[in-house]
Amino acid sequence: MTVRLNDRTDFTLDNARRVAFEGEDVEFTRAALDRMARAHETFQQYVDASRDIFIYGVTSLGGPEAKTHRTPEETMQLRRRMMRNRRTLAFSPGGEELPEEGLRATVFATLAQFIEGNTATHPRRAQAVADLLKRPMPSVPAQGVTVAGEILAMGFLYGEVPQIEEAGHQAGSGNGNQFTTGLSAGGAVQARRRLELAVRVFCLSVEAIDAPLEAYDPAFKKLWGDRFEGEALDAMNGLLRGARSAKRREYQAPVSWRVLPRVLGQAYRAVATLEEVAETSLRSISSNPGYSLPDRKHPFGHTFSNGGYHNAICPPALDSVAATWVDLGEVAHRHATKLHKGEVSHLPDRLFDPSADEVTRTSTSYLEYVPNGFLEEMRLLAQPSLLSAAEPAASEQDDQLAPGFLAFTKQRRVAELFDGIMAVLATAASQALYVTRRAPAAPLRLFLAAVRAHVPPVTEARPLGADVQALAEALGEATSTGDFSLGTKRRGAGRVAAR
Amino acid sequence: MTVVVNSRKDFTLDNFRRVAVGGESVRIGREGATAMREARKAFVRLLDSDRTQFIYGVTTGWGMDAKVRLTPEQQRARARRSFRGGAALGDPLPERAVRGIVFARLASYIEGNAKIRPETARTVASLLEGRLPQIPIDGQVWAGEIVPLAHLLEALPNDLELAEGEALSNGSPCAAALVADVAVQAANRLAIAERVFVLSIEAIQAPLEAYDPDLATLWGDPGEARAIKNLNRLLAGVPKKGRRFYQAPVSWRILPRILGQAHRAVGQVEDVARSSLASASDNPVYEPPSRAHPHGRAMSNGGYHNAAASPALDTLNASWSDLCTLADHHMTKLKRSHVSLLPEQMRQDLGMVGMAQIGFVEEARRAAQRTFIPAAEGDTQNDVAEPVFLAYKKSLVAAECLDTVLAMLAVVASQAYAATEREAPPKLRGFLEAARTHCPPLSREGRRRSPGREIAKLRDAFSEAALTGNVDLV
Numbered sequence: 001m002t003v004r005l006n007d008r009t010d011f012t013l014d015n016a017r018r019v020a021f022e023g024e025d026v027e028f029t030r031a032a033l034d035r036m037a038r039a040h041e042t043f044q045q046y047v048d049a050s051r052d053i054f055i056y057g058v059t060s061l062g063g064p065e066a067k068t069h070r071t072p073e074e075t076m077q078l079r080r081r082m083m084r085n086r087r088t089l090a091f092s093p094g095g096e097e098l099p100e101e102g103l104r105a106t107v108f109a110t111l112a113q114f115i116e117g118n119t120a121t122h123p124r125r126a127q128a129v130a131d132l133l134k135r136p137m138p139s140v141p142a143q144g145v146t147v148a149g150e151i152l153a154m155g156f157l158y159g160e161v162p163q164i165e166e167a168g169h170q171a172g173s174g175n176g177n178q179f180t181t182g183l184s185a186g187g188a189v190q191a192r193r194r195l196e197l198a199v200r201v202f203c204l205s206v207e208a209i210d211a212p213l214e215a216y217d218p219a220f221k222k223l224w225g226d227r228f229e230g231e232a233l234d235a236m237n238g239l240l241r242g243a244r245s246a247k248r249r250e251y252q253a254p255v256s257w258r259v260l261p262r263v264l265g266q267a268y269r270a271v272a273t274l275e276e277v278a279e280t281s282l283r284s285i286s287s288n289p290g291y292s293l294p295d296r297k298h299p300f301g302h303t304f305s306n307g308g309y310h311n312a313i314c315p316p317a318l319d320s321v322a323a324t325w326v327d328l329g330e331v332a333h334r335h336a337t338k339l340h341k342g343e344v345s346h347l348p349d350r351l352f353d354p355s356a357d358e359v360t361r362t363s364t365s366y367l368e369y370v371p372n373g374f375l376e377e378m379r380l381l382a383q384p385s386l387l388s389a390a391e392p393a394a395s396e397q398d399d400q401l402a403p404g405f406l407a408f409t410k411q412r413r414v415a416e417l418f419d420g421i422m423a424v425l426a427t428a429a430s431q432a433l434y435v436t437r438r439a440p441a442a443p444l445r446l447f448l449a450a451v452r453a454h455v456p457p458v459t460e461a462r463p464l465g466a467d468v469q470a471l472a473e474a475l476g477e478a479t480s481t482g483d484f485s486l487g488t489k490r491r492g493a494g495r496v497a498a499r
Numbered sequence: 500m501t502v503v504v505n506s507r508k509d510f511t512l513d514n515f516r517r518v519a520v521g522g523e524s525v526r527i528g529r530e531g532a533t534a535m536r537e538a539r540k541a542f543v544r545l546l547d548s549d550r551t552q553f554i555y556g557v558t559t560g561w562g563m564d565a566k567v568r569l570t571p572e573q574q575r576a577r578a579r580r581s582f583r584g585g586a587a588l589g590d591p592l593p594e595r596a597v598r599g600i601v602f603a604r605l606a607s608y609i610e611g612n613a614k615i616r617p618e619t620a621r622t623v624a625s626l627l628e629g630r631l632p633q634i635p636i637d638g639q640v641w642a643g644e645i646v647p648l649a650h651l652l653e654a655l656p657n658d659l660e661l662a663e664g665e666a667l668s669n670g671s672p673c674a675a676a677l678v679a680d681v682a683v684q685a686a687n688r689l690a691i692a693e694r695v696f697v698l699s700i701e702a703i704q705a706p707l708e709a710y711d712p713d714l715a716t717l718w719g720d721p722g723e724a725r726a727i728k729n730l731n732r733l734l735a736g737v738p739k740k741g742r743r744f745y746q747a748p749v750s751w752r753i754l755p756r757i758l759g760q761a762h763r764a765v766g767q768v769e770d771v772a773r774s775s776l777a778s779a780s781d782n783p784v785y786e787p788p789s790r791a792h793p794h795g796r797a798m799s800n801g802g803y804h805n806a807a808a809s810p811a812l813d814t815l816n817a818s819w820s821d822l823c824t825l826a827d828h829h830m831t832k833l834k835r836s837h838v839s840l841l842p843e844q845m846r847q848d849l850g851m852v853g854m855a856q857i858g859f860v861e862e863a864r865r866a867a868q869r870t871f872i873p874a875a876e877g878d879t880q881n882d883v884a885e886p887v888f889l890a891y892k893k894s895l896v897a898a899e900c901l902d903t904v905l906a907m908l909a910v911v912a913s914q915a916y917a918a919t920e921r922e923a924p925p926k927l928r929g930f931l932e933a934a935r936t937h938c939p940p941l942s943r944e945g946r947r948r949s950p951g952r953e954i955a956k957l958r959d960a961f962s963e964a965a966l967t968g969n970v971d972l973v
Contacts, residue, residue: 258801307752
C-alpha cells in the first residue's frame with residue numbers, strides 16, 4: 001500500500017503509523033507536486049526582489065553567521081561548498097541508535113514541510129527525501145545530537161539525499177523539528193497499544209485476586225466526571241464482561257486494585273495528549289525560515305525567521321507518558337507482590353499449587369522481586385526533559401536546546417522496563433488463576449492463552465527468566481505490530497484455550 | 500457575598516475562587532439540602548435492610564480492619580467516631596487552600612453521595628465563617644486524604660450520626676482544592692510572564708517576524724496560537740523599522756513555543772481542577788435509589804486517590820521552570836553588548852542585578868521533578884499513597900521562583916529602556932511604570948540602594964497579581 005499525500009491534512013497519526021510501522025511508501029499527488037513547483041518558482045522571484053533584506057539561510061548563513069549579510073549567490077556558493085561533504089554535520093560519535101520506525105516517521109514528518117510550498121523546496125528534492133522510505137534508514141545516533149533545532153541529526157538522516165544543483169534557493173528545507181515530531185508520533189502509536197495491553201494485564205490481576213467489581217462500576221463515570229477515567233472504566237468493564245459477580249472476595253481489595261480506574265485514567269489522559277500533540281506537530285510547518293505563499297499584500301509571498309524548529313509540546317507529553325508508566329509499574333508491582341501474599345490475596349500463599357507435594361512444590365514465588373530494580377531505574381529516567389540551563393555552545397546566538405531526543409530515549413527505555421513489569425504481573429496473575437483452577441472473564445481468555453504460550457504455568461522447577469523475558473519482548477513487539485495475540489497467532493498457538 | 504450550592508455543578512473554579520481567595524462563605528441551598536436528606540433516609544433504609552452486608556466503614560472496620568464485620572450494636576457504637584487529631588507537621592498550608600478544602604469537601608455531600616445529613620454539611624460549611632484550623636503541609640502522604648482531613652476535623656463538634664464519621668475523612672477534597680488553588684492563579688501568572696517577556700522582546704528589539712500571526716496557522720497548536728495572539732496584542736504599536744536586522748538569539752525566537760506549552764499546561768491544570776472539584780470521591784460512595792437499585796447502592800471504590808492532580812501540577816511546574824530558564828538566558832544576553840546590541844552591561848549600571856537568578860532557576864528545576872506514586876507502601880491494605888501534597892509543595896516553590904526571576908528580568912529590561920532612552924511598548928507602559936515604582940532604573944551613583952529588596956517587592960507584587968488577576972499592576 002502507498003499513502004497518498006496531497007496537503008498537510010494528510011499528515012495524520014494514522015498515516016504516520018502506516019508509513020512508520022507498516023513500511024508503506026508515500027506518493028505525492030500531481031496537485032501537490034505542481035504546488036511545490038509553483039512555490040519554488042515564486043520564491044526565486046521573492047529572493048530576487050528582496051536581495052537586501054534578511055532571509056535566514058538565503059541572504060545569510062546559519063547560526064552564528066546570521067549577522068553577516070550576503071548576496072543570495074554568495075550564500076548559495078558557500079553552502080554548496082559546505083555541503084560537498086554531505087555528512088558534514090554528522091558530528092556525534094555514535095552510541096544508541098534511533099529506531100527505524102521513528103526515522104521513517106521523521107522522514108514522513110519532513111514531507112509536511114514541503115507539501116504546501118512552505119519551504120519553497122524543489123519537488124525533485126522533496127521526491128528524493130520521500131524516496132528514502134523505499135530503503136532501509138541510515139543509522140542516526142540518539143545521543144550527541146541535541147542542539148538548537150535538530151540540524152545535527154539531520155546530517156545523519158539526509159546526508160546522502162542528492163542535492164538538486166539547479167534547484168535555486170530554498171527556505172529552510174533542512175530546518176524544523178521533524179525528529180521530535182516523528183519520534184513522538186511513533187511513540188504515540190506504541191503508547192496507545194502499550195496502554196491497551198496494560199489494561200488487559202491489570203484485568204487479569206483483578207480476576208486473579210477476585211476483587212469485588214463494584215470498584216469498577218460504570219456509575220463512577222458520572223460520579224467522577226473525568227473523561228479519561230471514563231475511558232479506563234469502559235475498557236475495564238469491556239474486558240471483565242461476564243466475570244463472575246457472586247462469591248468474589250468478600251471485602252474490598254487493597255487500595256492498589258481499587259485505584260486502578262483512576263491511575264489508568266491518568267494514563268489515558270497522558271497517551272491522548274501525546275497523540276494530540278504528535279498529530280498537531282505532524283501537520284505543522286516548523287521550518288526556519290518559513291515561507292508564506294503569495295497574497296494580496298505580498299505578491300511574491302514572504303519569509304519569517306522564527307523558532308519553529310523547537311518543538312515545545314511533544315517532550316512534555318513524552319515525559320508524562322513515561323511518568324505514567326512509572327505509576328502503573330508501581331501499582332503492578334504491588335499487585336505482583338500481593339498475589340504472592342496469601343494473607344492479603346486469599347490465594348494459596350506464594351501461589352503454590354495446594355494439590356502439589358509440599359516438598360517438591362514450586363511456583364512463581366520470588367518473581368515479584370524482579371520489578372524492584374526496574375522501578376528504581378524508571379523513576380530516575382522519568383524526570384522531566386527541561387530546557388537546558390547551560391549556555392550550550394560557543395555561539396551565543398543558538399542559546400537553547402531542543403529536548404526531543406532526550407525525552408524520546410528516556411520514554412523508550414522506561415517503556416521497555418514497564419513491559420518487563422507487565423510480564424511479571426501477567427505471569428503472577430496467570431499462576432494465581434492456574435493454582436485456583438479458575439478462568440478469567442471470557443474477553444480475557446485468549447490473552448491469557450497468549451501469556452501462557454510464552455510463560456506456561458509453573459508446575460515443576462524451571463528457570464523462569466527466559467520465559468518472562470520472551471513475554472516482555474512479545475509485549476514490546478505488540479506495541480509495534482498491534483498483534484495482541486503476542487505472536488501466538490503467527491505461530492499457530494492462538495487457539496490455546498485458557499484453563 | 501455567599502456562594503449557594505445545590506448540586507455538584509456549583510463546584511466550579513469560579514466559585515472556588517470566590518470562597519478560597521475572595522473569602523466568601525457557602526450556603527447549602529434548599530435543593531441540595533433536600534437531596535441530602537432524601538439520600539440519607541434511603542441509605543438508612545438500605546442499611547436496615549441487611550445489617551450484615553458489606554458497607555465499608557459502616558458495617559465493617561476501617562482500613563486494615565475492613566475484613567472485620569461489626570454487629571449492629573458495634574455499628575451504632577462507632578457512629579460517632581471519626582478520624583480527628585492530625586499527626587502531620589511542618590509549615591501550614593496557605594489559609595486560602597484550607598478554605599478551598601472545606602469548599603471541595605462539600606461536593607461529595609451535596610447530592611447525597613456521602614449519605615450525611617444536611618445539618619452536618621452545614622456544620623462543615625460553617626468552618627468558613629470562623630477561624631480555620633491549620634493543616635500542615637508535610638507528612639500528608641498516605642492512601643487517600645485521611646491524614647490532612649483529620650486536622651480539619653479537629654475544628655468540628657462531635658455530634659455525628661451513623662456513617663457520618665468516615666464520610667468526613669474519606670474522598671479526595673484536598674487534591675481537588677490544591678490543584679484548584681494553583682489553577683486559579685496559573686493563567687494570571689502566565690499573563691504576567693507574557694508581559695515581562697514582551698518587555699524583553701522590545702528591549703532587544705527582536706525582529707517581529709518570529710511572532711508573526713501567520714505562525715498560528717502554520718503551527719496549528721491552540722496553545723501556541725494563544726501565545727502568539729497575546730504577544731502580538733502586547734506588542735501592538737511598537738516601531739516596525741530600525742529593529743535588530745538579523746534574528747534574535749534562539750531564546751527569543753522560541754518564546755511562542757515555550758509560552759504555548761505553558762498555556763497548554765495551564766489549561767490542563769484548569770481542566771483537572773474543574774473535574775476534581777465537581778467529583779464525588781468518597782469511599783464508599785452512595786448512589787441514591789434508582790429503578791435497578793430501589794435502596795440505592797453503597798459502592799466501595801478508590802475515588803479517594805486523585806491520580807490526575809499531581810501529574811497536572813508537575814507539568815505546570817516544568818513549564819514554570821522552563822520560563823525561568825528562558826528568563827535567565829534573556830537577562831544574560833541583554834547584558835552582553837555583542838549579542839544584544841545594547842550598551843555593555845547597560846552602561847555598567849546594573850551592578851549585581853542579573854547575577855542572582857541562577858539559584859532560583861536551579862530551585863525551579865528541582866521543584867519541577869516528577870511526583871510519582873510513592874514507593875513506600877504503608878500497610879498491606881492501604882498500599883498506594885496519594886502524593887498531591889508533595890506536588891503542591893513543589894508548585895509553591897516553582898511559582899515563587901518564577902515570580903522572582905520574572906521580577907529580575909523586568910528590572911533588567913527596564914534598565915535597557917533607560918539606557919537607550921526608549922519607551923516600553925504602548926500597551927506595557929503602565930506595567931513598566933508600576934514595576935519601576937518598586938524598582939526604579941539603576942545608576943552607578945545609586946549603587947548604595949539595595950535592589951534585592953526592591954526586586955523582592957516587585958516579586959511580591961507579581962505574586963499578589965497572580966491571586967487577584969490585576970496582571971497589569973494598575
